[in-house]
Each structure stands twice: as structure tokens, then as C-alpha cells.
Amino acid sequence: MIETKCPVCKKPIQHRSWYDxxxxxxxxxHEECAGCGYECSWSYGRYCLAVGNFLMxxxxxxxxxxxxxxxxxxxxxxRKARRSxxxxxxxx
Numbered sequence: 001m002i003e004t005k006c007p008v009c010k011k012p013i014q015h016r017s018w019y020d021x022x023x024x025x026x027x028x029x030h031e032e033c034a035g036c037g038y039e040c041s042w043s044y045g046r047y048c049l050a051v052g053n054f055l056m057x058x059x060x061x062x063x064x065x066x067x068x069x070x071x072x073x074x075x076x077x078x079r080k081a082r083r084s085x086x087x088x089x090x091x092x
Contacts, residue, residue: 008051008081013038036085038078049074051082053082 006013017029039050045060049070054077058070058074 004031006036006038007078008038009033009036009085011035021036038081051077052084054081 003011004015004071005011011033013031013033015029015031017026028041028043030039030043032039032041037050037052040047041048047059047070048056048057049055051074054074056070056074058067062070068075
């Protein structure tokens with residue numbers, strides 16, 4: 001388990017990953033913060049991104065252009081959540 005800092009509240013987040021020796025690759029990763037609700041997980045080609053009450057996901061069949069749009073939107077919500085957290089509001 002690797003501990004890094006949350007992009008919203010800067011508290012330690014837990015990072016877990018699972019490796020499959022049959023296919024010789026990582027098959028799942030999961031990051032979550034108990035302090036603010038940040039979550040980013042990848043499992044068998046599917047992403048789940050969450051912060052506050054904002055949740056979105058996509059699969060491996062989504063085009064690269066659409067993935068970039070999704071990540072851009074998610075980063076925008078991270079910035080909003082970070083501003084709310086710094087000001088003392090509940091992350092929503």
C-alpha cells in the first residue's frame with residue numbers, strides 16, 4: 001500500500017493495487033480519501049472518478065478524445081472541491 005496526498009484536502013490517501021501473475025500486469029488500482037470523499041479507481045479497463053457528490057466513469061472502449069474531456073471535467077471539479085475545502089465548506 002502506498003500513501004500519497006489527496007489532491008483536495010492534502011491528507012494522506014490510501015492507494016491499493018492488485019497484480020495478476022497469470023497475465024503479468026496490474027488489474028486494479030484504487031485511491032480514496034476518507035477526509036473529503038475523493039476516489040479514483042481503475043479496474044479491468046474501467047475508470048471510476050469521484051469527489052464529493054460528483055461521480056463519473058468510463059470504460060476502455062471510450063475514445064481518447066472523450067477520455068481527455070472527462071479528465072478535464074473531473075479536474076475542474078477537483079479545483080472546485082479544493083476551493084470549497086480551503087474555505088471550510090463541505091465538499092459537494
